[in-house]
Amino acid sequence: MEIAPGAFHLRQFLPVAAQRALLDRCQSLLDGDVPGYVPTVRGGGKMHVRMLCLGRHWNGQTYRYEPTRADFDNLRAPSLPSELRDLASEIATACGMTLEPDICILNYYDHEGRMGLHQDKDEGARSIAAGVPVVSVSLGDTARFLFGGTRRRDPVEALMLESGDAFVFGGPSRLRYHGVSRIVPQTAPSALGIDGRFNLTFRQYDLDGA
């Protein structure tokens, strides 16, 4: 469903078996050799998610992408697995857009998890200017997702993102503010056996090398 020009909510894009396989992948990545962590952002506040960046690391102090986790443990960001890359490209194509992702931010939200309204604007200038979409995939408990305009004060719509849903925002919607106001406990499909929620957001930093 197109909810604004360039913004699409694809309900139940992933069947439960595919959600299960992706969930296993997310859990092993988050608890892997380069584990997820709770970033401290500028000003000293802690985020309300456990985060792991693949492909490039997003530094919560500088708000820039970099190869290693200079704001945490200096470990190199794990590479972005090809099957995750392919999934994100497939979702973008389903919305009539093109994405060759080189970054994925994997977030785990417990029942207290949330994320304030923000724009995704730290990717390469050419990629943003071209409106290359951000593709998001949700697994586990439902999230109340906020989607606003390109100015912080613009009205905000609340959408419930359920397990298996994809959300895509590109073109004129690429710089819309968005966030997660709450997680709805015990709403994950029982077959997943998960408490809380994973979200993967795929982005393309490099467009023709910039």
Ligand SMILES: O=C(O)CCC(=O)C(=O)O
């Ligand atoms: O969890 C979500 O649905 C949104 C995540 C997000 O906004 C981000 O990673 O920038």
